[in-house]
Amino acid sequence: MYRYDEFDRAFVEARVAQFRDQVERRLKGEITEDQFKPLRLQNGVYLQLHAYMLRVAIPYGTLSSRQLRMLAHIARTYDKGYGHFTTRQNIQFHWPALAEIPDALADLASVEMHALQTSGNCIRNISADHFAGAAADEVADPRPYAEILRQWSSAHPEFSFLPRKFKIAFTGAERDRAAIQTYDIGLHLKRNAEGELGFAVWVGGGQGRTPILAKKIRDFLPHEELLSYVTAIVRVYNLEGRRDNKWKARIKIMVHELGAAEFARLVEAEWENLKGGDLSLPQADIDAIEAYFAPPALPDRPEGDAAVRAARLDSRTFSDWLDRNVVTHRHPDYAAVTVSLKAIGETPGDISDAQMDAVADIAERYGFGEIRVSHEQNLVLPHVARADLPAVHDALVAQGLATSNIDLISDIIACPGLDYCSLANARSIPVAQQIALRFSSLERQREIGELKLNISGCINACGHHHVGHIGILGVEKKGGELYQVTLGGAADEHASLGEIVGRGFGPEEIVDAVETIVETYLSLRHDRAERFIDLYRRLGAAPFKEALYGAEARVA
Amino acid sequence: MKVLTANRLFDGEAVWLAADHSWAETLPAAHVAHDEADEERLAAHGKLSAARNEVVDVELIDVQLVDGAIVPLRLRERIRAAGPTVRGDLGKQARAVPALAAA
Ligand code: SF4
Numbered sequence: 001m002y003r004y005d006e007f008d009r010a011f012v013e014a015r016v017a018q019f020r021d022q023v024e025r026r027l028k029g030e031i032t033e034d035q036f037k038p039l040r041l042q043n044g045v046y047l048q049l050h051a052y053m054l055r056v057a058i059p060y061g062t063l064s065s066r067q068l069r070m071l072a073h074i075a076r077t078y079d080k081g082y083g084h085f086t087t088r089q090n091i092q093f094h095w096p097a098l099a100e101i102p103d104a105l106a107d108l109a110s111v112e113m114h115a116l117q118t119s120g121n122c123i124r125n126i127s128a129d130h131f132a133g134a135a136a137d138e139v140a141d142p143r144p145y146a147e148i149l150r151q152w153s154s155a156h157p158e159f160s161f162l163p164r165k166f167k168i169a170f171t172g173a174e175r176d177r178a179a180i181q182t183y184d185i186g187l188h189l190k191r192n193a194e195g196e197l198g199f200a201v202w203v204g205g206g207q208g209r210t211p212i213l214a215k216k217i218r219d220f221l222p223h224e225e226l227l228s229y230v231t232a233i234v235r236v237y238n239l240e241g242r243r244d245n246k247w248k249a250r251i252k253i254m255v256h257e258l259g260a261a262e263f264a265r266l267v268e269a270e271w272e273n274l275k276g277g278d279l280s281l282p283q284a285d286i287d288a289i290e291a292y293f294a295p296p297a298l299p300d301r302p303e304g305d306a307a308v309r310a311a312r313l314d315s316r317t318f319s320d321w322l323d324r325n326v327v328t329h330r331h332p333d334y335a336a337v338t339v340s341l342k343a344i345g346e347t348p349g350d351i352s353d354a355q356m357d358a359v360a361d362i363a364e365r366y367g368f369g370e371i372r373v374s375h376e377q378n379l380v381l382p383h384v385a386r387a388d389l390p391a392v393h394d395a396l397v398a399q400g401l402a403t404s405n406i407d408l409i410s411d412i413i414a415c416p417g418l419d420y421c422s423l424a425n426a427r428s429i430p431v432a433q434q435i436a437l438r439f440s441s442l443e444r445q446r447e448i449g450e451l452k453l454n455i456s457g458c459i460n461a462c463g464h465h466h467v468g469h470i471g472i473l474g475v476e477k478k479g480g481e482l483y484q485v486t487l488g489g490a491a492d493e494h495a496s497l498g499e500i501v502g503r504g505f506g507p508e509e510i511v512d513a514v515e516t517i518v519e520t521y522l523s524l525r526h527d528r529a530e531r532f533i534d535l536y537r538r539l540g541a542a543p544f545k546e547a548l549y550g551a552e553a554r555v556a
Numbered sequence: 557m558k559v560l561t562a563n564r565l566f567d568g569e570a571v572w573l574a575a576d577h578s579w580a581e582t583l584p585a586a587h588v589a590h591d592e593a594d595e596e597r598l599a600a601h602g603k604l605s606a607a608r609n610e611v612v613d614v615e616l617i618d619v620q621l622v623d624g625a626i627v628p629l630r631l632r633e634r635i636r637a638a639g640p641t642v643r644g645d646l647g648k649q650a651r652a653v654p655a656l657a658a659a
Contacts, residue, residue: 027566029609047613049636050647051568080646095646097567347642418632419640427635429642479629 011155012114019043020102027099044115045101048422054078054093054101055118056108060128060146060170061089061373065360068371070111072356078104083356085341085349087413087464088167089127089373090118094420116154121162123153123234128170129178130374133295134336134382136328140197142170142189144290145226148281152227159234164249166234167206179375179491181205181214182467184251185233190220197223203233203263204255207461211497212252215260217267224286225271228279232271236263296368296383301333304386311390318393320404320442326389335386337367339379339396340403340411344436347429348414349377358399366392375464376413378406408445409453409518410436413464417457417474418481424457426474426481427507431455434511439518448518451532452490467491469533470517471498472510483510487517487544488536501541502549513548520547557619559586559626560598561633562611570636570648571611577601579611582648583626583637588619 019039026036040046044055056071063071071091075083078100079093086092096104108114117125126146133141149168153159159166171178172189180186186202198220205214221229237251255263312319325338339359341349351359363371363381366388372380379401384392396402405411412435415421417428432455439445454468458475465471471486483505486498505513520543521532530538560573571579572586580586589595595616602614618629628634639647 026609033565033606033609033612047563047568049632050570050639051563099566418635419642424632426631427641429640433642476631479631481631 012109016105016109023102041119044118048420051095052098054096056091056115057118057125058089058373059150060143061130063371065364065369067111068356068360072353074104075353082350082352085373085377087375121164122160123166126150126168130372130380131336134329135173136330138172139190140172141293142172144293146170147289163243176493181495186214192220204252206250206252207466209459211466212256213495217264224281225275228274229271232267232274236266236270298331301385301387304333307387321393324404324406334383337381337384338406339401341378342411343400343403344440345433348412348432355399362395407450409439409451413454415456415463425476426457428455428457435514438511449531466497481507490533516547517544520544558589558595558616559619560602561617562614565612
């Protein structure tokens with residue numbers, strides 16, 4: 001796993017000291033709120049409805065047990081005993097006092113963590129496939145490249161005041177688990193016909209008020225040219241992107257208005273001056289970073305097959321969990337385990353300090369001390385011997401972390417919404433909870449099959465509603481909440497944007513509406529192999545509109 | 557009818573301006589302005605307090621009286637006054653003398 005070098009350590013420690021001084025001066029009244037606000041945002045500190053909020057970066061969603069224990073300590077010491085994992089693989093604490101945040105940041109720095117690049121118009125914390133380094137279908141681990149970009153972009157003077165925030169995601173597999181087409185830049189690590197490593201480069205994706213999927217502007221970029229090419233993209237954007245209108249300032253608008261071909265032409269022209277130069281990565285540098293990400297030595301554990309077979313026969317709960325929450329590892333004796341943070345009726349992505357400590361212990365004992373955060377707001381133990389799966393399952397059950405619902409309707413992505421967020425128009429969490437409770441039977445959920453339901457509390461779309469198979473957007477109407485439903489979105493390699501199905505639903509109607517949609521799907525699908533999204537692509541919105549609004553449309 | 561609300565600078569706690577010009581931690585203690593002159597007095601005091609670095613994000617919000625209790629018109633402000641609707645154990649609603657429920 002990557003460990004800070006001396007430069008990183010000194011840099012982060014200097015930032016903590018600087019911010020401590022800034023907070024002290026603010027509390028003494030030596031600087032005004034207008035002066036202080038951009039400073040606190042640069043350190044991940046927002047002001048929300050009830051209190052300040054601290055957002056801590058988790059680069060490419062990778063954590064060690066030691067770091068997760070520190071997050072538990074932060075939750076216990078400076079917050080109210082829990083944290084919230086976000087769709088950007090970060091964690092948020094909802095209740096810290098401003099006066100204590102410098103202490104929290106100092107504690108975080110002791111385990112090489114910080115809150116940099118979690119706010120502001122800079123290159124934000126970079127995300128990656130949560131199964132990176134473990135997935136059986138992966139070409140290569142993309143995280144060393146994410147780390148190279150992180151080092152390059154941290155406090156980079158040219159790119160610290162971009163027209164708007166800038167988000168980059170990586171995948172190392174054909175199957176996109178990192179939603180790269182929804183990013184400003186999405187990078188897909190692959191091999192060409194000659195077996196060389198490189199990237200397909202996607203640009204101009206984004207959600208929010210104007211959702212647009214990224215366009216592929218280059219099918220194969222030699223991997224050593226990653227920095228030169230990304231620099232060319234960001235430079236073109238920095239020079240030509242709009243700064244006059246916040247809603248038009250993201251790169252997606254520029255790519256959309258210019259067209260992908262013209263945008264690519266500008267980038268290639270800029271790149272001509274950069275490629276092969278100082279920004280080309282020497283193989284030795286790539287190797288040095290890659291060494292940090294070297295997977296743990298995985299001893300053969302062939303007894304796993306028998307252990308899993310016996311446990312399957314022994315326990316239906318284990319068997320269900322194995323089918324839903326455990327995926328194939330590149331080493332046949334191992335598996336990657338998804339730890340569900342979506343217990344029925346709980347807040348999606350929330351985790352208590354005790355649960356964090358427990359996951360850290362389980363990871364240490366059975367998973368080489370490695371944990372990942374998924375953008376679907378779950379945790380992952382990327383390397384677990386199959387022989388240890390029964391023990392891991394039991395340990396997770398004891399913590400309420402073994403709900404067998406990954407990719408099912410109760411595995412809901414939900415932003416904090418109006419229960420916490422000062423930008424929200426409506427609540428997200430209670431809607432997620434009520435839907436999960438309505439479909440609480442796991443048997444019924446399995447019968448429905450893969451169904452991604454995403455909820456955002458406002459048009460900023462932190463809850464990824466545009467790319468949910470079923471998306472729910474909360475809006476404010478006449479002082480109350482109203483929920484708009486979109487259908488047909490997807491965030492994988494076949495990404496699509498959901499379409500609004502019709503008028504919105506009140507808080508008392510939305511769960512019924514979701515059930516109607518699900519029942520309509522069940523009544524029309526060919527068989528279980530036809531997932532909700534497949535059926536929507538075959539039949540479109542018409543049957544759902546009829547089921548939701550038919551009677552009312554006929555009356556009108 | 558309006559009350560003046562803000563967040564306390566040092567810890568971010570949601571607060572409301574009381575009749576004695578102190579910042580109260582719960583909404584029922586807020587002073588309700590019934591006319592424009594009163595609202596202006598509240599706003600002026602808020603500005604002063606922000607300038608003294610006691611609070612941030614000062615705002616006059618619309619309220620109504622329901623059976624004598626102050627109830628903000630917007631759900632957002634009702635949730636600020638109570639706490640997260642999904643965590644009854646947190647926020648003002650969790651105090652010994654509970655604030656009003658949000659929803
Ligand atoms: S989508 Fe809106 S309500 Fe939800 S977290 Fe983002 S800004 Fe807040």
